[in-house]
Amino acid sequence: MTADAQRPPQLTPTPHRRSSTLGVLGTYLGPLKWQVMGLAALLLTGVGLNLLLPQLLRRFVDNAKLGAGADPGLLARLAGFYIALAVGVQLMNAGATFVGARVGWTATNRLRADLMAHLLSLDMREHKERTPGEMIERIDGDVTALSNFFSQFAVRVFGAALLLTGALVMFYRVDWRVGLGVTAFTGITLGAMNRVRKLGVEPTRLERESSAKLFSFVEERLSGLDDIRALGAGGHHLNAFLRTQREFFGRSVLSWRRRSVVWQLSMILFAVGYVGVLVAAVGLYAAGSITLGTAFLMYQYMSLVEEPIDQLTQQLQELQKAGASLGRVGEILSLRSAIVDGTRSLPAGPLELEFEDVDFTYTQDEPGIRGVLRGVSFTLPAGQTLGLLGRTGSGKTTLTRLVSRLYDATSGQVRLGGVDVRDVPLKALRGRVAVVTQDVQLFQASVRDNLSFFDASVSDERVEAALREVGLGRWLSRLEHGVRTPLPTGSLSAGEAQLLAFARVILLDPAVIILDEPSSRLDPATEGLLTAAMTRLLAGRTAIIIAHRLDTVARADRILVLGGGEVLEDGVRAELAHLPRGHYAGLLQAGVLDDGEGVLA
Template sequence: MPVPVPPQESSAPSRPSSTLGVLRVYLGPLKWQVAGLAALLLTGTGLNLLLPQLLRAFVDSAKLGAGADVGLMARLAGLYILLAIGVQLMTAGATYVGARVGWTATNRLRVDLMAHLLSLDMREHKERTPGEMIERIDGDVTALSNFFSQFAVRVFGAALLLVGALFMFFREDWRVGAGVTLFTTVTLIAMNRVRKLGVEPTRLERESSARLFGFVEERLAGLEDIRSLGAGGHHLNSFLRTQRTFFTRSVNSWRRRSIVWQLSMALFAVGYVGVLSVAVGLYATGAITLGTAFLLYNYMSLVEEPIDQLTQQLQELQKAGASLVRVGEILALRSAIHGGTLELPEDGALSLAFEDVSFSYSPDEPEVRGVLHGVSFHLPAGQTMGLLGRTGSGKTTLTRLVSRLYDATSGSVRLGGVNVQDVDLHGLRRRVAVVTQDVQLFQASVRDNLSFFDPEITDEEVEAALNEVGLGTWLARLKDGVHTPLPTGSLSAGEAQLLAFARVMLRDPAVIILDEPSSRLDPATEALLTAAMTRLLDGRTAIIIAHRLDTVARADRILVLGDGEVLEDGPRAVLARNSGSHYAELLRAGTLEEEGEGVLA
């Protein structure tokens, strides 16, 4: 009997869609490192603001000429050098800590984004190319990483330095302080308004980059067909058009973002002229010393430096803002498939039943005809069902509903008498294994290909699974055994299929779905595969999708689909003896003609 389990709560943090939200969620757990960073920045800023004071004292002392205190000037110079070194050390430390904080935070974001993409419905993945997904995880998050790894040091540090410099202006002369503060306010407002001009062009640039990634991925995947059909030139022309769009949008995006620093340069040209004019005027009237005039110029450079940093970060903010919008679009997607609270039994085969199941890939479009219509059947535990039908009849779609890659539009799918929608999703997919026609192999070791990188599976278990499916001799030839790298394309179709069987052996599922397992094999390899399949299906419930009838020659039951409906369902031997059945007709016309005649006799 299924037993209830408590619903599992996600350990991932709430997924924000704003810059402040990202900072709060992903920098929050790093608060002590952020505190240390703040201490470094505060200390460095204080030292930086003290340096012009030493310069003023040095200049005023030097102006005395012969009456200057050489010892005082030497002490001032030495102290200035020490403080300048301290500023550099503080800046280097803040840069290092800031990079650690930024990359740690955005790496967590990358992991959350990857986990979220893996949890989405197949429907979402069918609508986006793998290249686009790669760009979202790598390109967009890298843009955020570049921003956040420097955000605290350059933005927070620049803000501290800017406020400190304005305070020092007020300390020297409130009128000068008020004028510089007004200039700074106007400059920041103007740059903030101009900054927004680059957000949309940057978003379009990232979209073009995603399309370029998707284009390259699709062409590499179809390289064999492109070459064999001599279509390389046409695809190259398409690539150039895609690349041209990306280049044009990149240039336009850069031009929009560059307006910020161009405006900053123009405004500060005016600002320096204003401060120098005031300093010269006050010095000429005797209101300030030469050292103070020099100090005002230095503090103006301390105002320019943080605003220049803010200007550069505003450009990064534009990139980050566009990337954050695109990342937010993905994080905002929600899977329509949610796990239940029941667990399936851990041991033994499970019965499978479809009860009036209908399914459409476009449930929101009633005018689009569905793939399955009122499908009902029952497969007892431990039996094997051969699933037959023409291409497009709904065979693959039917099997996808068992492991809940999709949910039925209506009706119910039951495993062991329990509706699959009430079962814990992870537990369901652990108990249902699917072997597709095109086996996916990774550029990793044999062990990792079989265990899917699960460290808890032992080498002995991997070796036992390979021996079980008849690959013991093949394994013995490998230099490093199960740790031998398995380059893509190094296996024949039969060996790849047997490796997929070994994967299933390691999982020990209750239900197995095989999608045309022997469609591309020669007779000798097919015999080896059949023997492995017999061992694999022993004691398990199985569905075998087949176009070749000899693949289902040992099935207990046969289900024939046609245009999404059940044309025939029953024990294989009974249907074979019934000369009027669809299955008997297929036997007479198919590859099992001799065996069919023997069965019918």
């Protein structure tokens, strides 16, 4: 890895209120309060009907026990009422499930969007140290686990708690001793399950981590598929994939076993609970304290105690998954970028660029580390073009990243139009500074979306005009649906991709343009077309061109040569070209830009 690509400053994790379960629920369920209230109404109604059903059964059993003295009309009415209430319970449950799923997915979709925006706002360090596959797992895999929890949490946990409370109250109405015994049983059961629940949290976290590692592995290998095939390394990478898959499988099995302890314990405890209730019911009936219908009622209410505890048990397992995912999401949300927005505005028109005694290092917390840039000072007048030369690792790319504030200088100042870039809001700064790299990123989307970055406010006419301005008018005319034509990845040549990147810059209309050797991989014919487009692009704008070929900086007004992070030479191009023993003059005499230890040493 070159010095230009070393990692940026470390981010400082800070506490974040959304890193706790209650914080997430409050933040993302709060705006949906009316839907949550509707959900609560459905749950309360469903619970009330559920508690009423055993009462109807008791009356039915007690009347049916009378034999010939039973009232057939009353029995028919009780049966019909029971069926109607049972249907009502199912309708309430279905409605609560639908509203709960809607609330849960709406809330977690907001979380997913916030997480994506937060990742995009972070310093470059996380994006250097974490692979795209891992980031995808954080945004999609972890948040999906949370969405499953959110969509069922209110329905199952809140509804189960209501039903459990109601069933316990009914036991007290039958006999306070039975009610007290069932309450003690419920407390012991919930306490025991809560203790064993913690056994699954850490294995679940490790399972999610291995899942992220698996996603990361697949993403990296797919990205390097051409190299893997060309070097015949398919077998090696397949073996590595199997090792990664084996680790994920092992952790998944361990996690499932630990989580299953909860429901296994529940089954054992409820076997004991049912026996206890049946013994109590038989004893009270034999003593003449209750009727047969009431004894049957006690058994029914015990099933109403079992049902919510079963629901709570299942949700405890979901809570384990959600807790592990929430912790991983919280780690990302707790990261804070060292780059802070400013409040000042940049002046209109082309901007003067000034570096004043700028130092920069990627490892500020490690003393003794040699800086990438040291004491860099130069001034680029507004509307002029600077040719930036230097060996690999000299700090060229790092210097340009300071202009757009991908990083901030360790010391010194970078000014645009007389304003320190740290005092300018990031969005405003990056709206005035455009960067075109050698590796142009294209998306599987339409031409207009690739140029406008999915900004619907940009008209098709503006996109078409930008394409014609960079010389892609004939190419545009061949597209079946014009700028609305899908642009499959890999369908363009390197030259066409660079021209599309120029068109992006024209749509942005910046004051400062940074070009990272746009013509380094092009044939002469395509380079001529690109040169013409570049001339139109740079007209009237301040520009920096990172050059690896001397003809690229032939149009530059000024030349700056970097070496070892320091300015070796800076001045007007025409003057430096005739400077005896000068670095730039030596390059011209050699006819090449030495990338080793030669001319620029």
